[in-house]
Amino acid sequence: MLPTDAFLQTHGDGIHVVDTGFHRPHFDAAYLIVEDGRAAFVDTGTNHALPRLLAALEALRLGRDQVDWVIPTHVHLDHAGGAGLLMRELPRARMAVHPRGERHMVNPARLMASARAVYGDKEVARSYGEVVGVAPERVVATHDGMTLNLAGRALRFLDTPGHARHHHCIWDERSGGFFTGDTFGLSYREFDTEQGAFMLPTSTPVQFEPDALRHSVLRMLAMQPRWMYLTHYGPVDDVQRLGKQLLDHLDAMVALGQSVAAAADRHRALTDGLSRIYLERLRRHGCTMDDSGVLELLAMDIELNAQGIAIWLDRLVKR
Structure with missing residues (x-):
C-alpha cells in the first residue's frame, strides 16, 4: 500500500x-x-x-x-x-x-x-x-x-x-x-x-x-x-x-453545441470543438504542456462532455 x-x-x-x-x-x-x-x-x-x-x-x-x-x-x-x-x-x-x-x-x-x-x-x-x-x-x-x-x-x-x-x-x-x-x-x-x-x-x-x-x-x-x-x-x-x-467556458460549450446541433457527425464535431476550446484557453492561461499532452489528460472529459452536451441538445429538440 x-x-x-x-x-x-x-x-x-x-x-x-x-x-x-x-x-x-x-x-x-x-x-x-x-x-x-x-x-x-x-x-x-x-x-x-x-x-x-x-x-x-x-x-x-x-x-x-x-x-x-x-x-x-x-x-x-x-x-x-x-x-x-x-x-x-x-x-x-x-x-x-x-x-x-x-x-x-x-x-x-x-x-x-x-x-x-x-x-x-x-x-x-x-x-x-x-x-x-x-x-x-x-x-x-x-x-x-x-x-x-x-x-x-x-x-x-x-x-x-x-x-x-x-x-x-x-x-x-x-x-x-x-x-x-x-x-x-x-x-x-x-x-x-x-x-x-x-x-x-x-x-x-x-x-x-x-x-x-x-x-x-x-x-x-x-x-x-x-x-x-x-x-x-x-x-x-x-x-x-x-x-x-467557469461560466465563460460554460457559455463557449453551449455555443459550440448549438452551432453543431445539426452536424452529420455531431459527436466528432463536439469533441473536436471542445478540444479547440480547451487548447486555446489553456494557451492563454500560460500552460506550456504540448497539445498531445493536454488532449491525453482531458481525453475522458472531452468524451463525456460531448456526450452530455449531445443529450442536452436532444432534450431541447423534444420540447
Missing part, C-alpha cells in the same frame, strides 16, 4: 484531502472533515478507494466509530460508488444524500445500469466494481438550506442542479468553503500556472442543464466563499476569478 502521505494531505480547518487513486493521481478526491474528535467523509471515490479512506482514519488516529456522516455530493460513481462499502465499516455513520439520489444509494441497481449504458460493462467492472446498497434506516435525505451538526460545526446543504439533478453542495461556515462535487467544475493541478488554477465545467451525461448550472454557480459565488473544495481536484482559492472563468 502507498505511504499515507502519498494520498493524504491536510488542508487546514480540520479538512483533509484523500486522493482516492481513481484514474490517475490528483484526479479524484474525497474529503475528511474532523471536528472535536468526530468526523465526516464528503465523497468517497469508488469501491477501490476503501483502503485509502480507512487508512486516512488510522493516520489521523480516528476510530471507525468516530465517523458520524458519509456525504456524497451526488451519486455518480466516482463520487459515491464506494459509499455503501465504506458505510459497512463505519458502525455509527449515517449517510446524507440528495433526495433524488436517496433511492439509488439504497438500491443501486438502476445506478449501475445507467453507468453501464455510459461506460460499458467491462469498464464499469474494472473501474468501479459492484456498488453496495445502504440500509434505508441509515440514510437521511437532505433539502435546500438544511444544516447538519458535526460536533458543533455547521454543514449547510444547497440544492445545486446543472451537472446532475441529484447534486447538492455543502457549505462549511468554519472554513468559508464549499464542497462542490462537480457543480463548480474541474481544475487539474497539471494546468496550474503563474495565473493560478484553470477551471472548466463538466457536462457528464445525462442531466447537464446549463441554465440550472449557471444559477447554481452564481448562488454559490454570492456567498463569497474563500475556498472551493473540488472533487477533481483539491482545494482552490481565487474563487471569484475561477467562477467567472
Whole structure:
C-alpha cells in the first residue's frame, strides 16, 4: 500500500484531502472533515478507494466509530460508488444524500445500469466494481438550506442542479468553503500556472442543464466563499476569478453545441470543438504542456462532455 502521505494531505480547518487513486493521481478526491474528535467523509471515490479512506482514519488516529456522516455530493460513481462499502465499516455513520439520489444509494441497481449504458460493462467492472446498497434506516435525505451538526460545526446543504439533478453542495461556515462535487467544475493541478488554477465545467451525461448550472454557480459565488473544495481536484482559492472563468467556458460549450446541433457527425464535431476550446484557453492561461499532452489528460472529459452536451441538445429538440 502507498505511504499515507502519498494520498493524504491536510488542508487546514480540520479538512483533509484523500486522493482516492481513481484514474490517475490528483484526479479524484474525497474529503475528511474532523471536528472535536468526530468526523465526516464528503465523497468517497469508488469501491477501490476503501483502503485509502480507512487508512486516512488510522493516520489521523480516528476510530471507525468516530465517523458520524458519509456525504456524497451526488451519486455518480466516482463520487459515491464506494459509499455503501465504506458505510459497512463505519458502525455509527449515517449517510446524507440528495433526495433524488436517496433511492439509488439504497438500491443501486438502476445506478449501475445507467453507468453501464455510459461506460460499458467491462469498464464499469474494472473501474468501479459492484456498488453496495445502504440500509434505508441509515440514510437521511437532505433539502435546500438544511444544516447538519458535526460536533458543533455547521454543514449547510444547497440544492445545486446543472451537472446532475441529484447534486447538492455543502457549505462549511468554519472554513468559508464549499464542497462542490462537480457543480463548480474541474481544475487539474497539471494546468496550474503563474495565473493560478484553470477551471472548466463538466457536462457528464445525462442531466447537464446549463441554465440550472449557471444559477447554481452564481448562488454559490454570492456567498463569497474563500475556498472551493473540488472533487477533481483539491482545494482552490481565487474563487471569484475561477467562477467567472467557469461560466465563460460554460457559455463557449453551449455555443459550440448549438452551432453543431445539426452536424452529420455531431459527436466528432463536439469533441473536436471542445478540444479547440480547451487548447486555446489553456494557451492563454500560460500552460506550456504540448497539445498531445493536454488532449491525453482531458481525453475522458472531452468524451463525456460531448456526450452530455449531445443529450442536452436532444432534450431541447423534444420540447
